Amino acid sequence: MMEASGLSLLTVILFLPLVGMTIIAAIPEAQGRNIRYTALGFSLVIFALTLVMWASYNPADPGLQMVQRWDWLPTFGVSYFVGVDGVSLLMIVLTGFIMPVAIFASMASHILEERGREKLYYAFLMLLEWAMLGAFMIQDLIVFYIFFEVTLVPMYFLIGIWGSENRVYAAVKFFLYTLAGSVLMLLAILYVGNQAGTFAIPEIIAAVQSGALVFPFSGLFSTQSFLFLGFFIAMAIKVPLWPLHSWLPDAHVQAPTAGSVILAGVLLKLGGYGMIRILLPMFPEASVAWAPVIGVLAVIGIIYGAWVSYAQTDAKKLVAYSSVSHMGFIVLGIFALNSQGIQGSILQMVNHGISTGGLFLVVGMLYERRHTKALDAYGGIWKALPVFGAISLVLTMSSMGLPGLNGFVGEFTILMGTFGSEYLGFFFALFATLGVILAAVYMLYMFQKVFMGELDKEENKHLHGLSWQEYAALVPVVVGCFIIGIYPALFFAPMDSTVGQIVAQVTQFVTTVAAR
């Protein structure tokens, strides 16, 4: 671990959104154009810097890089501690990528003209970006928790102020549901910190691995397992894992388009990221013990999400439930507890962010034109908007995992990992594969309902074409689908060594325990 002198690149990236927020707050409400472009400019610069970060990242080193650490609450061993490794790298880049897309989508949306308060909206987007970047970069449990929670506040307002009819209910449900999960995590964090004497994640992991810090483990219900569950429930609600998913459809359906894109694109990933970063290396025995149970929940989620998706008549709900299914894959891959599974999960988090984010954009753009999300209201849109139809086709295919596109790579790797896993195995892989087939069913069903068939409804015949902002939001997403699909090695390369280390931390520890 090399500590940066002066400001690390990560610190710069992390605090740029706050600078942006301050500038936006200083612009008068009347200058909507300046507000929009300031937000866009900042998000683009941040994305560019995350790419610079990727370029200067050394994939051979499994540890943290670009580290920076300052004392924050020294009495309690809490510090501002940022660093990037193979797990967080892609998450940070994904955050950088999704934000400009969401801002382009907001620029093309009527919701801001309708509800006003543009300044507040973009200020919240910047605050959200800050919180998300922080959650991925921070290596200190308390500060991680802070960022993890702060993401709730702007999202709550985005749903609550600029959402659709039932927005207040959805916003409050989202806030309280996720808060409930994470306060138990706070207790677990305090307990761990008390035992370890520090809250720095790498130090705690090192202490656990060296045996200096022992969380007693004697089965599914013992100290270590309770701590594990404290963290796990918070993460599982965020992901969301069946049966803790019920906030998600409400939040997604009521959120404005940009909110849905960010929620699906980045926020859900906090859960998966947290599992890999904290749960596996800190509580290896509990992770192994609970893996089959979690695997079963994940598989149920995969099939349940897909099944319920198919029954939806509301396009946005359909995509929301498909998220439950896809996130099930990610949890399954993580708890395969082998390199393939975890790498597949990380990549699938990126994939899901891009393709489901993209699908929310598509649904949002349809809504802009027709003011309805009911599948029945559409039909034959391909004929009215052929380019839009083609883009949507790519995103649909990517979401159902067509080879050559990104979804396939992720799901295939996860299934490989599950199949080869000591803890899960054949049957888990079998049922998960069923999920892949069902995905094809509901995705094609949606596509066919909306884009295929006769253009028989009068209102659908004269839809206005896509604006440049809408293209600017959709095209990068589609390009992303292709790049990952065709050249996945580019994305696997940086995570390889770090994931290898985590797997070694889990398995090595477990085998030494068995040997004892």
Added chain:
Amino acid sequence: MIPVPSLSEFNLQYTLPALSLTVWACILLLVDLWIPKERKETTAWLAAGGVVFAFIANAFTFNTDGEAMLGMFRADQFTAFSNLVILATTFIGILMSVDYLKRTGIERGEYYSLLLFATVGTMWMVAANDLITVFVALELLSIPLYVLAAFRAPDLKSEESGLKYFILGAFASAFFVYGAALVYGATGTTNIPAILQAVSATLFSGEAANAGAAQLLLLLGSGLMLVGLGFKVAAAPFHMWTPDVYEGAPTPVTAIMSVGAKVGGFAAMLRIFGTGFATLAPAATASSTDWQTIMWLIAALTMILGNLIAISQTNIKRMLAYSSIAHGGYIMMAVAATGTVSVGTGLPNSAAQAALFYLLAYMFTNLGAFAVAMAVEKNDGSGTQMEDFVGLGKSRPMLALMMAIFMLSLTGIPGTAGFIGKILIFQSSLEAGLIPLAIIGVLTSIISGFYYLRVVVNMYLRDGEGDKAEGATPYLNWAVYASFAGTMLLGILPFLATDLTQRVSLVASLFP
């Protein structure tokens, strides 16, 4: 012949902050007579000046550690930090009061003198090193507050508030003083460190004659004192008076009462139980004191009741009243934690530190919330319903934003002072091994999110005209800004305050 102590033996320099403000309050009472009726604002600024002087004097006493007034007064970091909270409360309270009193037509000079007397009472109370000092200070704190609660007379609600507070408060004082008498009977002293000596050296060592009877007296006495102090801090089940009193009293008085009386009560509780009865354990080897279980139950009950009943409130002042009960429960958690011997005697005393930090954080946040509530309140005392906040996000964006931050801070959302306060409290209760209590604490904070968010929902998410918030006068705005700055600063740079609190140690200073 009784020896007459020389003046230097009183160590008056240690008491300078409290003493100077006491003298100033008396002088102000007289000076006010010469201030013409239409220029009563002058009295406010004179009072504020005294507070500022005491604040500066207090800063100089921060590193002292000694006794004054022949052992009746203890000047240490605990005193200094509590004084800081109290003086800041009064200063912000004066800012809130100036325009409010004018526009509601109750501007009278004695208001500020009474306010200063209450402040002074709290200051003597946090420094009290003797049960008699605690009692006298308790009365000095309470009596001006009874009067202030009824300051809006002949408004019926205000009169009801004052009378209720007075009658129940008098009962509570009686409980306290009877408890103190019993403790004196058991230990032969009212001096807190001497009580510690008596308890640890003789009562539980089996050397004393009639040890059994003395132990019984001691337990009864400490229990009665807990009732008296529990009333002052509005801990369940002694909280019944709070909502009515808070609702009826003029809002700035409510704001000051909700913080000041709590600081005094908890400080006395920490001194008496954390110091005096620190070794009150059934066996020398016991890891926790006798009173821990009861504190723990009170804390749990207070958090649960306060938070649950707050949900159904439709009046902002009543909601904040129940919320202040609930927050008392969180501080009570820290008090209970000091009952674990390893936490109580270890250096540093993290539970007392957590309680102090929490009080500071709560002070800023709660005063801010009350200040915004005052801005929305109308001259005739209406406009205190939750519904009155609908649309405030549009009509008064800055005010609404700050109210939202205060609500998030009360919930304990990261980035605000409330969060740091909560983690310190939870941390100390885990350290003391009170894991179930910590779990109750976090679960009730989720419940609290429910009613705090309702204010935010009303301000931002519901469409409505939006109140003009005509009460948001310049001085009141300054009070809001100051509270906001404190809330955010402690949330983002908590070490500013933890650097001060970490020097606080209650029990350790008694074992040289």
